[in-house]
Amino acid sequence: MTINVSGEAAIAGVANTEFSKNSGVSELELASVAVRDAIADAGLKPSDVDGMTTFTLDNTDEIEIARAVGIGDLTFYSRVPHGGGAATGLVHQAVMAVATGMAEVVVCYRALNGRSGHRYSSGVAGPLLTSDAIHWGWYTPYGLMTPASWVAMYTQRYMHLAENVQDAMFEIAHVQRQYAAKNPAAFFYQRPFDRADYDASRPIVSPFKMLDCCMETDGGSAVVVTTAERAKDLKHPAVIVKGVAQAAAADMESMTSFYRPEIARIPSMDIAAKMAYEQSGLCADDIDAAVIYDAFTPIVLWQLESWGFCDLLEAPKFVLDGALRSDGRLPTNTHGGQLSEAYIHGVNGVVEATRLVRGQSVNQPAKEVNNVLVTSGVGVPTGGALLGRSD
Amino acid sequence: MTPEQTKAFEEKVYTFVGKPIYTGPRRGYDDVNSAMIRQWCEVMGEKNPAYVDQDWAEKSTRGHLIAPPAMMYAWTQEGYKVASEGRPTDGQVEMVKFFDSYGFSGSLGTNVDQEYFAEAKVGDAIFEESVIESISEQKTTARGIGYFFETYAKFTNQDGVLLGTQRFRVFKFIPPQQEEVTPASSDTLEIPTRVAAPRGQDNKWWWDACDEGKILIQRCASCGALRHPPRPMCGVCQSTEWDTIESTLDGELFSFVEMHHPKFPGYQYPLLVGVISLAEGTRIIANIVGCDVKDVEIGMKLKGKVERVDEKTILPQFYPVNN
Numbered sequence: 001m002t003i004n005v006s007g008e009a010a011i012a013g014v015a016n017t018e019f020s021k022n023s024g025v026s027e028l029e030l031a032s033v034a035v036r037d038a039i040a041d042a043g044l045k046p047s048d049v050d051g052m053t054t055f056t057l058d059n060t061d062e063i064e065i066a067r068a069v070g071i072g073d074l075t076f077y078s079r080v081p082h083g084g085g086a087a088t089g090l091v092h093q094a095v096m097a098v099a100t101g102m103a104e105v106v107v108c109y110r111a112l113n114g115r116s117g118h119r120y121s122s123g124v125a126g127p128l129l130t131s132d133a134i135h136w137g138w139y140t141p142y143g144l145m146t147p148a149s150w151v152a153m154y155t156q157r158y159m160h161l162a163e164n165v166q167d168a169m170f171e172i173a174h175v176q177r178q179y180a181a182k183n184p185a186a187f188f189y190q191r192p193f194d195r196a197d198y199d200a201s202r203p204i205v206s207p208f209k210m211l212d213c214c215m216e217t218d219g220g221s222a223v224v225v226t227t228a229e230r231a232k233d234l235k236h237p238a239v240i241v242k243g244v245a246q247a248a249a250a251d252m253e254s255m256t257s258f259y260r261p262e263i264a265r266i267p268s269m270d271i272a273a274k275m276a277y278e279q280s281g282l283c284a285d286d287i288d289a290a291v292i293y294d295a296f297t298p299i300v301l302w303q304l305e306s307w308g309f310c311d312l313l314e315a316p317k318f319v320l321d322g323a324l325r326s327d328g329r330l331p332t333n334t335h336g337g338q339l340s341e342a343y344i345h346g347v348n349g350v351v352e353a354t355r356l357v358r359g360q361s362v363n364q365p366a367k368e369v370n371n372v373l374v375t376s377g378v379g380v381p382t383g384g385a386l387l388g389r390s391d
Numbered sequence: 392m393t394p395e396q397t398k399a400f401e402e403k404v405y406t407f408v409g410k411p412i413y414t415g416p417r418r419g420y421d422d423v424n425s426a427m428i429r430q431w432c433e434v435m436g437e438k439n440p441a442y443v444d445q446d447w448a449e450k451s452t453r454g455h456l457i458a459p460p461a462m463m464y465a466w467t468q469e470g471y472k473v474a475s476e477g478r479p480t481d482g483q484v485e486m487v488k489f490f491d492s493y494g495f496s497g498s499l500g501t502n503v504d505q506e507y508f509a510e511a512k513v514g515d516a517i518f519e520e521s522v523i524e525s526i527s528e529q530k531t532t533a534r535g536i537g538y539f540f541e542t543y544a545k546f547t548n549q550d551g552v553l554l555g556t557q558r559f560r561v562f563k564f565i566p567p568q569q570e571e572v573t574p575a576s577s578d579t580l581e582i583p584t585r586v587a588a589p590r591g592q593d594n595k596w597w598w599d600a601c602d603e604g605k606i607l608i609q610r611c612a613s614c615g616a617l618r619h620p621p622r623p624m625c626g627v628c629q630s631t632e633w634d635t636i637e638s639t640l641d642g643e644l645f646s647f648v649e650m651h652h653p654k655f656p657g658y659q660y661p662l663l664v665g666v667i668s669l670a671e672g673t674r675i676i677a678n679i680v681g682c683d684v685k686d687v688e689i690g691m692k693l694k695g696k697v698e699r700v701d702e703k704t705i706l707p708q709f710y711p712v713n714n
Contacts, residue, residue: 024530117533123655137588138620141706142678143650144664145586153666157646160689206649206684251626258666259619259674263646 013042043235051103084377087346111220180336243276248381537564640695
């Protein structure tokens with residue numbers, strides 16, 4: 001029996017904690033608050049939840065959260081690897097669980113003290129002799145050991161092949177900051193910048209300036225997934241998961257896939273896009289808005305190409321035509337994204353995508369929004385989801 | 392610390408809040424002068440002619456040299472004798488000693504915020520008045536348990552004009568128990584080296600060969616496919632049998648980056664890292680050396696040499712091929 005999960009599940013509740021640079025509380029508390037508030041947003045009780053899913057990177061045990069929040073018996077729990085690559089992977093897990101009857105209400109969550117605790121920008125190096133440690137060993141002796149450095153390597157190559165890349169990178173950073181400046185929950189609320197600020201911002205790894213890079217945040221985000229049937233009777237209109245996919249393309253390394261014939265693109269996302277479009281019967285023209293994973297500005301460009309909004313190497317033109325703006329073809333990262341709202345490994349993006357479908361974004365575009373794309377982190381195995389109104 | 396000890400400590404430590412650090416305004420040992428400005432600018436890499444170019448400054452609208460505003464705090468510092476004689480006692484020293492006596496002996500300066508209101512010119516005298524402005528509640532951070540304290544300083548000149556203010560934030564904490572370390576003999580200084588690749592079954596042979604000056608490429612013994620980085624099975628024919636060939640290190644640049652921030656101890660900057668396509672057909676990641684970043688471009692021809700880069704590390708380094 002083959003199940004097409006399209007339309008089987010819906011996002012019923014979402015929540016973020018406050019975002020800060022020093023939460024002053026444990027990650028268990030951040031996770032518990034996000035989970036509790038997402039359940040409440042769905043109009044459900046903690047005892048309705050029977051499934052939980054998070055990142056392998058998350059430090060907090062699901063059963064600890066379940067006990068803290070008063071969630072009862074669990075019949076489904078799982079974890080998705082590869083950092084931000086797991087963002088929509090959580091939805092993927094939850095959709096499969098409710099579509100197959102393994103659980104009825106699954107909470108997806110991610111909480112981290114990403115600024116006051118472990119900081120991802122501090123680089124990789126450690127004593128454990130795993131295949132992963134050996135993998136990093138091909139890069140650390142040369143100093144190539146931060147996320148910015150790995151993504152910059154793909155970017156330099158892309159700049160060699162495409163035109164106007166730096167201008168497009170500025171446009172992405174700038175549009176998202178404009179959104180964040182109007183989002184009271186965003187770290188950069190009321191703090192816009194201009195081209196001069198961008199050009200003057202400190203070099204991190206050429207060609208990246210500081211304003212091309214996401215921030216580091218303390219905070220948590222959670223999303224409640226249940227069956228489309230049950231979602232009908234809950235507090236908010238159901239946000240249907242029309243397509244969801246994970247993918248790791250051949251010849252992949254975590255963040256350092258420098259050995260493929262061409263590296264200025266994301267083949268894993270091409271696969272996820274194809275699969276999600278096939279499940280849903282949708283195509284790029286049907287997508288009204290997007291939340292595209294944005295650890296660094298240029299990764300937005302490559303994902304626009306993967307999802308067919310423009311041809312290969314044409315994303316800078318698409319972006320410079322104003323497509324990502326509120327009145328553009330594809331309003332994108334309307335919460336400010338991880339560049340300017342908060343870095344919760346993309347799960348705050350799933351929250352925003354849900355709000356866009358509900359019509360509740362703080363920067364809701366004027367046009368009708370029926371279908372929204374949300375994606376996971378790239379460079380690692382990745383994925384994406386297509387969320388939409390029920391027909 | 393027991394809750395009672397904490398209570399006793401906090402009752403006393405909070406009495407320092409509001410206390411002045413010096414009795415009365417403290418005048419800098421030297422008035423603003425061009426020699427100290429020049430030295431400070433040299434260390435900071437500051438080249439603004441308003442600070443360092445007498446001729447330029449005389450022709451400017453100001454008509455004279457000014458001190459960099461960020462140097463404000465330098466004028467009233469104790470100077471080198473703190474290292475030899477310790478800091479003379481003052482309100483802050485007294486408080487810090489009290490922190491130390493309860494085991495909060497770790498100190499970490501965390502933030503400095505300065506605001507500037509007027510310029511200091513050569514010949515001005517600088518006065519500082521400082522106060523212990525606040526002490527936080529007890530905080531737990533990655534460094535340990537402790538308290539943040541903030542000092543607030545006002546800087547004025549001989550005419551009482553406010554030049555600027557400064558808030559300095561310090562974390563005083565109980566350092567975590569250190570593991571027993573063998574103290575290095577006093578005349579050797581440990582120089583940081585690069586973060587080495589851990590050597591396991593699947594990669595040790597490669598790094599051992601590198602130590603001997605050879606860069607090897609793994610070759611499937613069954614189908615002959617080359618692969619790098621090494622892995623125990625051939626992805627083409629699934630054979631686990633392999634041998635190696637030695638690379639000539641002739642290559643072409645496929646992509647590159649220049650690392651700026653954060654800077655890692657043990658690495659030399661400017662630091663360029665490239666993806667290099669080797670003549671044999673595989674790629675390798677390595678540093679690009681022997682040229683200016685301005686002259687680096689994708690497609691340039693490179694030649695690698697295996698070289699010692701620090702006391703513990705031998706790596707392939709790629710140089711541009713000139714002609």
